[in-house]
Amino acid sequence: MAWNLEFVRFPAPDGVNGWWESLPPAPPAVAVTAERHYDWVVVGGGITGLCAARRLAELAPDASIALVEADRIGRTTAGRNSGFFVDLPHDISSESYSRSVEADKADVRLQRHGIDYVRSVVKQKGIDCDWQDDGKFHASVNRKGHAALTHFAEGLARIGEDFEWLDEAGIAGVTGTDFYESALFTPGCSTVQPAALMRGLAASLPENVAVFESSAxxxxxxxxxxxxxxxxxxxxxxxxxxxxxxxxxATFGGHPNGLLPVYTFASMTRAMNANEVRRLGGTRSWSLIPADPMGSTIRRLVTDRICVRNHFAFRPGLEVSQADLTKAKSLHRRSFERRFPMLEDVELEYTWGGPLCLSVNNGALFGRRSDGVFEAVGCNGLGLSRGSASGKLIAEYALGRDNDLIRQLLNQPHPRSLPIRPIADVAVTAAIWMKEFSAGAEL
Ligand SMILES: Cc1cc2nc3c(=O)[nH]c(=O)nc-3n(C[C@H](O)[C@H](O)[C@H](O)COP(=O)(O)OP(=O)(O)OC[C@H]3O[C@@H](n4cnc5c(N)ncnc54)[C@H](O)[C@@H]3O)c2cc1C
Incomplete structure (x- = not known):
């Protein structure tokens, strides 16, 4: 049966992505400029599309495959995040990241599958993306945060996962700041320079994949x-x-599919000089997640830069304004100064935003959309590990494979529908505002 699918929202230059800017210039893009035939076309050059294209090529080496990206691979959301490949439960709509034992175990299984897949490609292809298997710190700034961490630790104990508590001096010894009161270290998280990883994954795709960029x-x-x-x-x-x-x-109007484009924002400092590095102290590189999911994520990078991420905004038009970026930068500056008063002269060099794809019930779209069309959509804020897994598994599913993880994804809930706009806009914006307000000192 003949049908049409129209694309109405495209990636926009939402600020300046510091990860991309700190890489050498990318080679010129190869765009779609003629008519060509392929067995498979994968649309979207984020982590999900990159893993889907690779897995199709691995399992069907004789097939011709095209991967198409509207912008440059590495410059859009998958290359503008904080670079955490999170293995453990990480439901950002829950106050302590956890859900039920069963759901948490299923999440961990899926996320580790994705991380293992990408790590093996990074090692095998020698992708230079600062991949580190050094774990992450969940840090709290007050009693409320400590209570949330305790709840998270209980959830980890219930599913048999390792963690280690650090007191105020312990986390200060890592970060150089006495801002945090306590922290939980979890060893399984990997971190990367996300733009370098996306570029490297694209450049090392098997020969039967043609990559087209600047092609919406x-x-x-x-x-x-x-x-x-x-x-x-x-x-x-x-x-x-x-x-x-x-x-x-995400669709709105007559047939909303329940997917919510919610932006979050990040800033990266310039590189610190030797004096500033000495004043900061702590260890050379670390990655920290706030006790409250609405708080500030901070990374200290081996390049002697610091990356701060916080603030959320519902933007159904998939574009942020200059006012959004100015507000985000001032929130980042405030968070930075509260943590690092010894670095008052270190400016934020880059500020940018990117859309997460959330749903109110943590649902996502995975499987067959119509005859010959498959989809893996809905990162729910954890696209690096979940996107790696769902990209790999959608390729396997589309080629007729079956396994427990594919079934897990097929059985996950569909995104729950929302009230129509503008009621949805008001409800989502108010929910974000309340959660951010309640995060308080964690920002
Ligand atoms: C500041 C920030 C920090 C974050 N931190 C983390 C983190 O530490 N860990 C984590 O797991 N997640 C994090 N995220 C979320 C993470 O970046 C996303 O979950 C992830 O990018 C989802 O990957 P994806 O491939 O599914 O989608 P995307 O990365 O959004 O990729 C989709 C691609 O499709 C392309 N596209 C869209 N329409 C078209 C079209 N019509 N034609 C061609 N191409 C099209 C887009 O340009 C885009 O490149 C963060 C996000 C932001 C913004």
Missing amino acids: VRGISDNGSAKVLSFANGKLIARRVVLCTNAYA
């Missing part, structure tokens, strides 16, 4: 025998399509 799919139609993907300057004709467009897949 405008629409897909089914002419009965193939899918026709249209671009500004060309067409790709495919037997099968895999959609990995995350927040850009």
Whole structure:
């Protein structure tokens, strides 16, 4: 049956991505400029699409595959995050990241599957992306935060996961700041330079994958025998399509699909000089998550820069304004000064935002969308590990494989629908505001 799928929201330059800017210039993009035929087209060059294209190529080495990205691979959300490949439960809508024992165990299994897959590619292909298996700290600034960490630790104990408590002096010895009261160290998290990882994953794809960037799919139609993907300057004709467009897949109006594009923001300092490094103290590199999911995520990088992430904003039009970026930068500056008063001269060099794809019930879309069209969409804030897993597994599913993890993803809840706009806008914005307000000192 003939049908059409129209794309209405495209990636916009939401601030300046510090990870991308600190890499050498990317080689020129190869864009879609003619009509070409492929067995498979994967839409979206984030972590999910990169893993889907790789896995298709591994399992079907004779198939021709195209991966298409509207912007540059590494410059969009998958290359503009804080770089945490989180293995443990991380439900950012819960006050302590945990859910039930069963749900937490299932999340850990899936997330480790994704991390193991990407780590093996990074090692095998020698991708230079500062991949570190050094774990993460969950830190609290007051009693409320400590109570949340205690709850999280109880959840970890229930599912048999390791952790270690640090007191105020212990976490100060790592971070150089006496801002935090206590912390939980969990060893399984990996961290990366995300833009370098995405570029490296794209550059090392198997030979049967053609990569097109600066090529936004405008629409897909089914002419009965193939899918026709249209671009500004060309067409790709495919037997099968895999959609990995995350927040850009959110729909509103008559048929809302329950996916919520919620932006979060980050800033990166300039590199500290030797004097500033000495004044800060602590260890050379560390990665810290706040006790309250709405608080500030902080990383100290081997490049002697510090990265701060906080603040959320519901932006259904998938664009942030200059006012959003100015507000985010001032919140980041305040968080930075509270933690690092000894670094008052260290400026925030870059500030940017990117869309998460959330849903009110932590649901996501995975599986067959229509004949010959598959989708893996809905990162729920944890796209690095979950996106790696769901990208790999959607390729396996589309090729007819079956396993426990595929079934787990097929059985996850669909994103719950929302009230129509503008009621949804008001409800989501108010919920974010209340949660941020309650995070208080953790910001
Ligand atoms: C500041 C910040 C910090 C974060 N920190 C973390 C973290 O530490 N750990 C973590 O796990 N997650 C983090 N996230 C979330 C994480 O970045 C996302 O979950 C992840 O990027 C999702 O990957 P994805 O491939 O599914 O989607 P995306 O990365 O959004 O990729 C989708 C791609 O599809 C492309 N696209 C969309 N429409 C089209 C079209 N019509 N044609 C062609 N291409 C199209 C987009 O340009 C985009 O590149 C953070 C996000 C932000 C913004």
